[in-house]
Amino acid sequence: MAISLTERDRKVIWHPYTQHKDIWPPIPVVQGKGSLLFDDKGNTYIDAISSWWVNIHGHGHPYIAEKIYAQAQQLEHVIFTGFTHEPAVQLAERLLPLLPGNFSRVFYSDNGSTAVEVAIKMAIQYWQNQGTPDTGDNPPPANGSAPRQSSKPRNKILAFRHSYHGDTFGAMSVSERSVFTASFRDYLFEVIFIEPPTRENIPGIRSLLRERAGEIACMIYEPLLQAAGGMRMYEAEMLDELLEEAKTQDILCIADEVLTGFGRTGKIFAGEYLRHNADIICLSKGLTGGTMALGVTAATEKIFGAFLSDDRRRTFFHGHSFTANPLACAAALASLDLLQREDCLSRIQNISRRHIEFGERMQKFPVVKNLRSLGTVLAFEINTGRDEYINSIGTALTQEALQNGLYLRPLGNTVYLMPPYCITEKEMDQVYTFLVRYLESFQTAGGRAADERAERTGDR
Numbered sequence: 001m002a003i004s005l006t007e008r009d010r011k012v013i014w015h016p017y018t019q020h021k022d023i024w025p026p027i028p029v030v031q032g033k034g035s036l037l038f039d040d041k042g043n044t045y046i047d048a049i050s051s052w053w054v055n056i057h058g059h060g061h062p063y064i065a066e067k068i069y070a071q072a073q074q075l076e077h078v079i080f081t082g083f084t085h086e087p088a089v090q091l092a093e094r095l096l097p098l099l100p101g102n103f104s105r106v107f108y109s110d111n112g113s114t115a116v117e118v119a120i121k122m123a124i125q126y127w128q129n130q131g132t133p134d135t136g137d138n139p140p141p142a143n144g145s146a147p148r149q150s151s152k153p154r155n156k157i158l159a160f161r162h163s164y165h166g167d168t169f170g171a172m173s174v175s176e177r178s179v180f181t182a183s184f185r186d187y188l189f190e191v192i193f194i195e196p197p198t199r200e201n202i203p204g205i206r207s208l209l210r211e212r213a214g215e216i217a218c219m220i221y222e223p224l225l226q227a228a229g230g231m232r233m234y235e236a237e238m239l240d241e242l243l244e245e246a247k248t249q250d251i252l253c254i255a256d257e258v259l260t261g262f263g264r265t266g267k268i269f270a271g272e273y274l275r276h277n278a279d280i281i282c283l284s285k286g287l288t289g290g291t292m293a294l295g296v297t298a299a300t301e302k303i304f305g306a307f308l309s310d311d312r313r314r315t316f317f318h319g320h321s322f323t324a325n326p327l328a329c330a331a332a333l334a335s336l337d338l339l340q341r342e343d344c345l346s347r348i349q350n351i352s353r354r355h356i357e358f359g360e361r362m363q364k365f366p367v368v369k370n371l372r373s374l375g376t377v378l379a380f381e382i383n384t385g386r387d388e389y390i391n392s393i394g395t396a397l398t399q400e401a402l403q404n405g406l407y408l409r410p411l412g413n414t415v416y417l418m419p420p421y422c423i424t425e426k427e428m429d430q431v432y433t434f435l436v437r438y439l440e441s442f443q444t445a446g447g448r449a450a451d452e453r454a455e456r457t458g459d460r
Contacts, residue, residue, distance in 0.1 A: 004028070005040060024399065032059025035423040037407065045407045048431050050420045053227070053259050055290030057338050058422035064289050064334040071330035080108070080323040087329035094336055096298065100255075100271030101278055103298040107316075108324040112258035112284035113166025115295035116220070119254045119280045120157065120170045121318055122303055123218035126252065127154040129306045129314045156212070158192045158219035158251070164228035165220065165256055174220050176229055179389055192216065196226065197238035206245045213249035218280075220254040223270035224374060227259045230387070231379035231416045233372050236273040243276035252303070253278040258295075262286035262339060263348045263421065266375030279303055289335030290420075294328035347421045351376045351428070355417065358432050365439045379416040382442070388412050397438060404434050 005028035015026065027045075031038040035058055037045045050056060057064065075085060092106035107122075109115050159165075159174040166172070172181045173188040181188065192212070194205050209216070223239060226232040246253050255278035260270035264286065271277060280303060283296040307316050322328075338344055355378040359371050362380065371380040385391045394410030401408040408431075410416065417431060 027402070034058040034060070035420050035427050043405065045402065045405055046423070046427050046431060047407050047420065048423075049407065049409055049416070049418050051290060052285075053264075053418055054285040054288075055420050056262055056264075056286040057289045057335060057344075058420045059290075061289065061291075061334075061338070063338060064291050064331055067330045067334035068291065068327055071327050075326045077322065077325055077327070081319065085324070085326050085329075087326045087333060088324040091329045091332050091336075094333065095283075095296065098268060099281055099298055100269045100274070101281065102300055103281065104301040105299050105304045107297045107299065107318075108320075108329075109295035109297065110293050110320050110322055111166075111295050112256075112282065113168040113171045113295075114320065115258060115282035115284050115297045116165045116171040116174070116254075116256060117168050118295075118297040118318055119220070119256075119282050120174065120218070122280060122297065122299060122316065123157075123252045123254060124155065125314075125316065126303055126306045127217050129309070154215055154217040156190070156192055156215045156217060158194060158209075158216050158246075160196050160221055160226065161193050162196065162226050162229035162232050163220075163222060164226070165222075166258075178229075180228075196221075196232070196234040197242045198234065199238065202238055202241050205242060209242075209245045209249050209251065213251060216249070216251050218252035218254055219246050220256060222256045223260055224265060224273060225260055225270065225377065228411065230389075230411055230414045231372075231377065233374050233379075240275050243274065243278075247276060252280065254280045254282065256282045258282055258284045262335075263345075264375055264377060264418070266348060266352050268339070287335065288328055288331040289338065291335075292325070292328035292331045293322075294325065294332055344421055348376055351419065351421065351423070354428055361432075361436070362439075365443060367439060367443050376421070377416060377418050379414060382410075382413045382415060382439075384413060384442075387414070400438060401434060406431055406434055 006025045009026050010023075014020070015023070028040040029037050030040050032047070035046050037047050037059065039045070047055065047059070071087060078085060080088070088108065095106060096103050107118055109118050157174055162176050164175045164180065166175070167180070169184070169187065172184060174191055175181060176193070177185060194208065195201055197205055221239070224233060224236055243253055255271055257269055257271065261283050262268065262285075265273070267273060271281070279300050281298045283298070284294065287296060288294050307314055352373070352375050355373040355376070359373055359378060362368050362371055367383050369381045369383045373379070381387055382393055384393050389412040391412035393413045394415070397410055397415065398408055408415065415435070419428070419431070
């Protein structure tokens with residue numbers, strides 16, 4: 001008798017973010033089409049979270065598939081030092097004018113975490129190349145101007161509480177100390193953490209920047225939406241005030257738009273809501289339409305210029321085996337084609353509108369708190385237990401959603417929707433109807449039945 005794919009998986013696979021002691025049998029997905037995933041028994045599941053936020057145009061898009069196939073027949077990969085190729089150059093040429101700011105250079109990597117690693121390393125070495133005291137021999141800066149004088153080296157990084165920037169060590173270091181980073185706490189470098197800016201705390205944050213500007217190399221932030229930290233949203237006006245102060249103090253600004261890029265917030269990039277732009281921007285996830293792994297770190301000419309020198313020690317010594325993979329770049333170009341079509345932009349606006357309307361209906365549930373939406377993202381907390389990732393109500397909701405043909409994956413008790421832009425009106429209705437019924441059941445039972453389910457299933 002043939003062994004099922006699920007059983008084969010359980011013998012050899014280690015899944016991410018999964019406690020295998022009591023893992024639910026993983027569902028064998030054999031096909032994806034549009035917003036739907038198909039398992040080996042013919043069941044379908046609406047992918048309401050875009051497969052970890054990456055799949056913006058839906059699964060199995062024929063246009064992207066055709067472009068990948070055509071590229072695979074011509075050039076699948078080549079080392080990206082000493083060589084170049086059309087998809088990488090063309091993608092950079094198309095991306096740079098779209099980015100919110102005056103970016104001039106694109107550095108390719110593999111994913112969101114590596115895009116952040118690249119950005120952090122760029123910012124740190126930028127100041128070393130400028131001739132801050134921590135370089136030892138204090139060489140003159142690349143642009144020929146007088147070296148900056150400071151009593152302390154600019155080697156500190158400013159980051160937000162509740163942030164998440166990835167799972168590599170640099171990305172973990174600039175992320176909130178949480179269950180994700182607890183095992184590695186002693187190995188992470190020191191970071192100055194601040195709360196996301198609000199009307200109440202912005203005066204204090206601006207004072208902090210003025211007091212410690214001489215030691216802060218850069219500030220990294222997820223503009224307007226902190227995703228893995230609980231889909232936390234904050235005001236563009238307050239972030240602008242913070243960016244204004246950072247610019248005044250010559251603190252480099254790194255925008256992590258790995259999630260927020262490519263239409264998620266209602267605009268192509270979240271930075272379009274802001275008056276002040278970043279010096280470095282990180283992209284991934286929706287970059288390739290969710291089809292291939294690819295990361296981008298784009299920098300301004302100011303950043304790039306600090307690495308131009310006759311001294312080879314000022315070279316940016318960073319790279320990946322699959323830097324600028326032609327197949328991934330071809331997928332990204334195809335995804336951009338689709339994203340910039342008028343019908344795609346209208347679908348993004350429609351999802352945003354429907355989330356707002358559905359949110360008004362959700363206000364009737366006392367168990368729902370902190371309902372918020374931004375573009376194609378809708379989020380709220382179920383008011384049971386602590387607000388944290390390991391709150392097991394999320395697992396209970398996921399299992400019930402799967403039984404109803406939906407895939408939702410709450411962050412603990414934070415429930416969110418982030419569908420692909422191709423989702424149909426009928427599919428959206430199915431998602432909304434399920435959530436209403438689930439919350440009605442939860443509320444009618446006083447939360448007892450759901451809590452019992454959560455206790456049985458635990459966090460997976």
